[in-house]
Amino acid sequence: MTGQRTLEDYLQRYAETGPLALAVAGAIDAVASAAVEIADLTGKGQLAGILGVATGRNSDGDLQRHLDIRADAIIRRCLGRIPIAALASEEAREAEICDPQGRICVAIDPLDGSSNIDINMTVGTIFSILPTPDDLAGCFRQPGTAQVAAGFVTYGPQTSLVLSVGEGVDVFTLDRAAACFRLVRVGLQISTHAEEFAINASNRRHWDAPVRTFVDECLAGVDGPANRDLNMRWIGSLVAETFRILTRGGVFLYPSDARPGYGDGRLRLVYEAHPIGFIIEQAGGLASTGYQRILDLSAQSLHQRVPLMMGASHDVRRIEELHCDPLLIASTTAPLFARRGFFRL
Ligand code: F6P
Numbered sequence: 001m002t003g004q005r006t007l008e009d010y011l012q013r014y015a016e017t018g019p020l021a022l023a024v025a026g027a028i029d030a031v032a033s034a035a036v037e038i039a040d041l042t043g044k045g046q047l048a049g050i051l052g053v054a055t056g057r058n059s060d061g062d063l064q065r066h067l068d069i070r071a072d073a074i075i076r077r078c079l080g081r082i083p084i085a086a087l088a089s090e091e092a093r094e095a096e097i098c099d100p101q102g103r104i105c106v107a108i109d110p111l112d113g114s115s116n117i118d119i120n121m122t123v124g125t126i127f128s129i130l131p132t133p134d135d136l137a138g139c140f141r142q143p144g145t146a147q148v149a150a151g152f153v154t155y156g157p158q159t160s161l162v163l164s165v166g167e168g169v170d171v172f173t174l175d176r177a178a179a180c181f182r183l184v185r186v187g188l189q190i191s192t193h194a195e196e197f198a199i200n201a202s203n204r205r206h207w208d209a210p211v212r213t214f215v216d217e218c219l220a221g222v223d224g225p226a227n228r229d230l231n232m233r234w235i236g237s238l239v240a241e242t243f244r245i246l247t248r249g250g251v252f253l254y255p256s257d258a259r260p261g262y263g264d265g266r267l268r269l270v271y272e273a274h275p276i277g278f279i280i281e282q283a284g285g286l287a288s289t290g291y292q293r294i295l296d297l298s299a300q301s302l303h304q305r306v307p308l309m310m311g312a313s314h315d316v317r318r319i320e321e322l323h324c325d326p327l328l329i330a331s332t333t334a335p336l337f338a339r340r341g342f343f344r345l
């Protein structure tokens, strides 16, 4: 029974396991306090002066909305109360060196999916916590496997914090009356076979052959190599898609494509793909570029993009097979091997 256990209690127990855990617990607590404020703002919407319209662009050229900037400022203020060595945010061109003696470095996407603000859909905050390396300049160039903890908060009908400190994935939901998070689900596991897939299908003509083949297999359902029917969803909010996959399974793809500027997809490695990949793996799923495990990658630059395909292990393996073995594409698309083809009467 997860009962009414609070995040505070959970973090206190975890912090007792050592000095690094103590620092990590402090950062999670700070992100959680920021999340309470951001949840309040997103909940009030226009009543709090929150407008969905873009007011500028961030350092990487993405449209920046009013709430992106406010969420960034709230998290900076909350994290500013604890000793962290460096902070990286989607909203700032460079990482900020804070307290070089700090044991951890934190990377954040303050408001993921912010194009959904004005349509009243779920948005979120993503965070990745890394140990401070000997050479502080390389703190955000560590591979995703170096993460000590990662998670995200969804601001939707419920505000929930999805967290992993490297021992599985637990979920806490905000008790608004008490302004604290309470443990609601422990040790989430993603089923091996997806029954839903998520991709922005408007980009189909720009995809490469492995992605197109995988999606064709999903669409063929029980009549194709997948041998089962799959439903489709696309929210346009990475946190919401991840929450759905953790809740009822599925697979998500944001691949590279042929549009200018999308050669490495859209999502950012350091504060999107790494922390989400960490959570997905901790829940028994896989996260891949199609060719490589996401967590094995190290960023060359702070805002580097990366193709991300993640979720149900069987399906991510199939995506990798299609990327790594071009002959498979030829065989699965050949009419002779189609379910109603010559060999499958
Ligand atoms: O952070 C980028 C993001 O908003 C993700 O939350 C989401 O998965 C993706 O972009 C949606 O991209 P598109 O609008 O290209 O479908």
Ligand code: MN
Pocket: 109, 111, 112, 113, 238, 272
């Ligand atoms: Mn984002």
